[in-house]
Amino acid sequence: MFKIAVTGKGGVGKTTLAGTLSRMFARDSYDSLAIDADSDMNLASSIGIKNPPKPLTEYKNLIEERTGEIGGVFKYNPKVDDVVERFGVIGPDGVKMLIMGTVERGGSGCMCPASSFLRAFLRHVILKENTAVILDMEAGIEHLGRGTTRGIDLMIIVVEPGMRSIETASRIKKLSQDIGIKNIAAVVNKGPSKSVKPYLDKFEIPLLGEIPYDPQMVNADLEGLAPIDYGGESVNAIENIKDQVLKMIKHSK
Amino acid sequence: MFKIAVTGKGGVGKTTLAGTLSRMFARDSYDSLAIDADSDMNLASSIGIKNPPKPLTEYKNLIEERTGEIGGVFKYNPKVDDVVERFGVIGPDGVKMLIMGTVERGGSGCMCPASSFLRAFLRHVILKENTAVILDMEAGIEHLGRGTTRGIDLMIIVVEPGMRSIETASRIKKLSQDIGIKNIAAVVNKGPSKSVKPYLDKFEIPLLGEIPYDPQMVNADLEGLAPIDYGGESVNAIENIKDQVLKMIKHSK
Numbered sequence: 001m002f003k004i005a006v007t008g009k010g011g012v013g014k015t016t017l018a019g020t021l022s023r024m025f026a027r028d029s030y031d032s033l034a035i036d037a038d039s040d041m042n043l044a045s046s047i048g049i050k051n052p053p054k055p056l057t058e059y060k061n062l063i064e065e066r067t068g069e070i071g072g073v074f075k076y077n078p079k080v081d082d083v084v085e086r087f088g089v090i091g092p093d094g095v096k097m098l099i100m101g102t103v104e105r106g107g108s109g110c111m112c113p114a115s116s117f118l119r120a121f122l123r124h125v126i127l128k129e130n131t132a133v134i135l136d137m138e139a140g141i142e143h144l145g146r147g148t149t150r151g152i153d154l155m156i157i158v159v160e161p162g163m164r165s166i167e168t169a170s171r172i173k174k175l176s177q178d179i180g181i182k183n184i185a186a187v188v189n190k191g192p193s194k195s196v197k198p199y200l201d202k203f204e205i206p207l208l209g210e211i212p213y214d215p216q217m218v219n220a221d222l223e224g225l226a227p228i229d230y231g232g233e234s235v236n237a238i239e240n241i242k243d244q245v246l247k248m249i250k251h252s253k
Numbered sequence: 254m255f256k257i258a259v260t261g262k263g264g265v266g267k268t269t270l271a272g273t274l275s276r277m278f279a280r281d282s283y284d285s286l287a288i289d290a291d292s293d294m295n296l297a298s299s300i301g302i303k304n305p306p307k308p309l310t311e312y313k314n315l316i317e318e319r320t321g322e323i324g325g326v327f328k329y330n331p332k333v334d335d336v337v338e339r340f341g342v343i344g345p346d347g348v349k350m351l352i353m354g355t356v357e358r359g360g361s362g363c364m365c366p367a368s369s370f371l372r373a374f375l376r377h378v379i380l381k382e383n384t385a386v387i388l389d390m391e392a393g394i395e396h397l398g399r400g401t402t403r404g405i406d407l408m409i410i411v412v413e414p415g416m417r418s419i420e421t422a423s424r425i426k427k428l429s430q431d432i433g434i435k436n437i438a439a440v441v442n443k444g445p446s447k448s449v450k451p452y453l454d455k456f457e458i459p460l461l462g463e464i465p466y467d468p469q470m471v472n473a474d475l476e477g478l479a480p481i482d483y484g485g486e487s488v489n490a491i492e493n494i495k496d497q498v499l500k501m502i503k504h505s506k
Contacts, residue, residue, distance in 0.1 A: 009293060010392035011264010015417075040262060040393030040424065042417045103398035103424075106431025110365050111395050139263035139392035140293030142364050145356035162474040164268075164295045171293065171356075178359025195475060221415040222448060 002249045003122065003133040005037075005149040008158035009168035010139030013189035016217065016227050017158055018136035019046025020235060023228045024242045025132040026093035033080060033131060034091075036099040037118055037148065038138040039111050044099070048226030049091040056087055057101030057114045080125050092226070111138075115146045123151060140168065144175035153249055154183040157205065161191040170203045183252050187211065187241055208248070209241040255502045256375065256386040258290075258402040261411035262421035263392030266442035269470065269480050270411055270491060271389035272299025276481045277495045278385040279346035286333060286384060287344075289352045290371055290401065291391040292364050297352070301479030302344040309340055310354030310367045333378050345479070364391075368399045376404060393421065397428035406502055407436040410458065413443045423456045436505050440464065440494055461501070462494040 006018040015038075022034035036043035036052075044052035084090070088098040101114030127133065135152070137143050149155065155176045159165040169186060176184050188196050188210040200207055211234045220230035228235055259271040268291075275287035289296035289305075297305035337343070341351045354367030380386065388405070390396050402408065408429045412418040422439060429437050441449050441463040453460055464487045473483035481488055 009263065011262065038393065039395050039398070040421050042420060045417070103394045103428060106397045106428035107400035107403070108431075109398050110363060110368075111398065112363050112365065115363075138395070140291065141356045142292050142391070142395075144359045145292070145362050145364065147360040150360070162471055163477060164298070164474060167295060168293050175356060175359035178361075218415055221417060224416060 001127050001129055001131045002154070003135070003152040004154045004156060004245065005135040005137050005152050006156045006158060007137045007143075007172050008139070009165040012158040012160045012165050013211065014139070014158050015043050015046045015136050017156070017187060017189070017211070017238060017241075018134050019043055019048075019226060020228050020238045021242055021245070022047055022095045022132070022134045023093050023226070024239065025134070026095045028242075030130050030132040031096070031128050032094070033084070033096045033098070033127075033133045035118070035133065035135045036097070037135050037143065039100070039102045039114070040138070041099055041102055043136045044091075044097065045224060046226055047091050047095055047097060048229055049089060049095075049097055051089065053087060053089045053097060053099055055099040055101040055114075056117060057104070059087065080127050080131065083121070083125060092229075112146070115143065115148050119146070119148050119150065141171050141175055144172065144179065147179045149176075149181065150179045152181060153252065154185065154245065155181050156208065156245070157184065157186045158189050159186055159196055159200070160189050161195050166196060166199045169200070169205060173203055173205055183248060185248060208244045209237060211237040211241070254380050254382055254384045255407070256388070256405040257407045257409060257498065258388040258390050258405050259409045259411060260390045260396075260425050261392070262418040265411040265413045265418050266464065267392070267411050268296050268299045268389050270409070270440060270442070270464070270494075271387050272296055272301075272479060273481050273488060273491045274495055274498070275300055275348045275385070275387045276346050276479070277492065278387070279348045283383050283385040284349070284381050285347070286337070286349045286351070286380075286386045288371070288386065288388050289350070290388050290396065292353075292355045292367070293391070294352055294355055296389045297344075297350065298474075298477060299479055300344050300348055300350060301482055302342060302348075302350055304342065306340060306342045306350060306352055308352040308354040308367075309370060310357070312340065333380050333384065336374070336378060345482075365399070368396065368401050372399070372401050372403065394424050394428055397425065397432065400432045402429075402434065403432045405434060406505070407438065407498065408434050409461065409498070410437065410439045411442050412439055412449055412453070413441065414445075414448050419449060419452045422453070422458060426456055426458055436501060438501060461497045462490060464490040464494070
């Protein structure tokens with residue numbers, strides 16, 4: 001059983017990686033649970049789910065209940081299957097999916113209650129032995145201020161060629177360590193890792209692998225297909241990254 | 254005097270557009286004030302500022318003071334020059350710059366206090382007749398839940414070819430209307446607007462212009478140069494967009 005979060009600057013390819021990994025874990029016979037933790041939700045389409053579940057924020061009573069005394073209501077330790085049955089959907093290859101929340105109305109407030117809920121959920125939910133939880137985080141670093149991912153087994157930081165996503169990576173590394181995350185590693189997306197590698201070395205972020213720039217991914221997106229169902233070079237690259245992820249997690253346990 | 258916010262899905266090019274527009278307004282003899290409202294800050298480099306100011310969140314007392322009674326402390330209506338002198342820097346072409354805030358330590362909390370501060374600042378600060386304020390917003394939609402941009406004159410939504418950034422655009426349009434923003438328009442970045450235009454029409458989002466895909470922008474980023482100082486096709490395109498922005502704002506006043 002393990003929990004992974006996928007983070008990085010906006011637009012680097014977090015959702016593509018998270019959605020594709022969740023499908024690959026499911027095919028590897030893990031009980032795969034994918035959680036969209038970005039209020040600007042789009043994980044469902046990258047998994048290949050046409051009818052995404054309602055965000056947990058829409059269950060008003062649920063959220064208020066839980067965040068009044070965070071974790072308190074989780075005393076009975078819900079089973080993941082119950083939670084998914086009530087609030088989630090099951091997608092291709094049996095991937096289970098939950099959506100944390102969204103902004104329903106301009107001016108209606110921040111994502112703090114939803115984030116608190118997710119943090120408590122991750123701490124209290126009972127997962128089966130062979131469960132793989134994949135969290136697709138919001139762009140940037142605010143979730144690390146909130147500590148949403150405290151207690152996860154691996155933080156994957158997606159970077160792309162260019163200084164800005166590398167700066168974000170160095171911030172994420174530092175903030176992740178602040179909340180006690182031990183395994184932090186990078187994936188380079190949209191191009192060779194050559195220009196990026198020296199910076200990752202400097203920040204002591206190990207490299208899990210690289211995904212080549214693949215213009216087909218734009219077509220997959222426009223056609224509304226999940227990358228894994230569209231196929232191509234970048235999906236093959238993610239297959240290798242998945243193996244590295246499993247190796248890293250086994251090694252650390 | 255006008256206030257513009259640049260929004261959109263992560264990675265679509267918000268910061269490049271915001272930074273370049275702020276330089277162009279300054280060259281047009283506006284008093285140009287650029288504000289980085291993304292906790293994962295990188296507006297400074299796109300303006301060409303090497304030594305960014307300290308984020309406002311680091312002035313602990315200031316923020317707590319202000320958010321205890323939002324706006325209350327702004328009774329004396331600070332002049333923008335005083336605020337910039339105390340907390341900002343002046344960059345190339347005389348662009349003034351402020352940074353809202355960042356996450357200093359993992360687990361230290363959300364960006365709500367900093368967002369409240371910025372919202373109050375925008376409402377109370379006294380701007381000269383010919384001031385152009387450009388806000389570079391965080392990726393996604395949480396800032397619209399918070400209503401940070403309430404009262405601005407134009408919301409620019411940056412999109413790129415692909416369904417995901419268009420979905421984000423439709424969410425931003427709806428949430429912006431919720432908080433009373435009347436002028437909402439799109440810029441298509443990284444490619445022709447052809448595949449995107451039908452969706453913008455469907456969501457009734459007028460198009461300000463398009464910025465071609467320009468691989469030189471990656472080089473500018475790697476070399477640490479502001480796009481406007483690097484030049485190229487995309488900078489020329491932004492020059493046209495700037496004219497459209499000014500037209501739209503004049504038309505609406």
